[in-house]
Amino acid sequence: MSQRIASTRWFIRGVCGALGLLSLCVSAVEVIVHPNVTATALTVSTARSTFGMRQNKWPDGTPVRVFVLADAHPLHNAFCKEVLDVFPYQLRQSWDRQVYSGIGQAPTELFSEEQMIERVSTTLGAIGYVKKVSDHDAVRIITVH
Template identity: 55%
Template sequence: MRRLAIGLCLFLFAQLAWCVDIIGNRSVSVDSLSLASARSIFGMRQVKWPDNSHIQVFVLADTHPTHVALCKERLNLFPYQLRQSWDRLVYSGMAQAPTEVGNEEELINKVAATPGAIGYVRKVKPNDAIKIIAIQ
């Protein structure tokens, strides 16, 4: 019984740790991404989906808890590394910056309204007009 309770707690804890969902516009043709691809997309190095459409990346501020959780829990890197990577590309002209929005609600709305968009939120509601993209 005690083992079961510990197991259940660990399971719930693991679920809590994975509570940032990567979301995409419904036009996005992929349902899942490798960790390497997800890093490449949020690092602004990969700019095209497999169907050749443009990837539009929406993010929250560097210090936003959901952004921190995305970096640490889903991309397995630190927020300052993502910022450094963006800055290196943006100020040398080699890529564009992601679009920063103020809060999660705005992020969902932008992703829902922009073809090829990708973003992330803590909690997806059943009626949100977006799709969840898994990381393998």
């Protein structure tokens, strides 16, 4: 991403945050994990590796299980652009390259945020994303910085 686009994005976020309207200006995406995942935060680079299916274990050795929404889902687009700082087609190319070369697999694709919360909460080592987590959901939010 060019320096100008990056600085413009941070300016918009700063203005919206100062006005208390961040949720209206930038759609929030929360990265969620299974409650037993020991990691509390990921760098953007690590998040890209994880969702790009290149990092297959958590620091404690637990296998990573990645869940994503369909490519056309608006939240998937927001997640790719806002959290991973890549376009959705770039993520798809990474998955396809691994699958077709035989060195990896694609993540499990889900159809709704409700299904995402249910699968992440019941699968050890799982990671995914939703727009908003409620207090009664059995998942944990992990920060990406």
